[in-house]
Amino acid sequence: MKNLHLLIWITQLGLSTAVPLAGFVIAAVWLRNRYGLGLWVIFVGIGLGLFCAIDGFVRNLKALDGLSKDKKAEELPVSFGEHD
Numbered sequence: 001m002k003n004l005h006l007l008i009w010i011t012q013l014g015l016s017t018a019v020p021l022a023g024f025v026i027a028a029v030w031l032r033n034r035y036g037l038g039l040w041v042i043f044v045g046i047g048l049g050l051f052c053a054i055d056g057f058v059r060n061l062k063a064l065d066g067l068s069k070d071k072k073a074e075e076l077p078v079s080f081g082e083h084d
Helices: 002-035 040-075
Strands: none
Touching: 002 040
């Protein structure tokens, strides 16, 4: 079960980085073709896509780190004064 949970996180991490980059580039190419804009639109799309991809990557790593810290706290034995 733990391996499946990690597989889901790896898939989410990949999607959070690939989809924004691809989406912004596709949107930039569409804008260029539809409205006859210059090549600068594609570079703006690449820049926005990279920014969003890096942000998604960092957010997922922080969430994964938080999950691993929660698991470590649960695995520790309860000391004398900490039980309910």
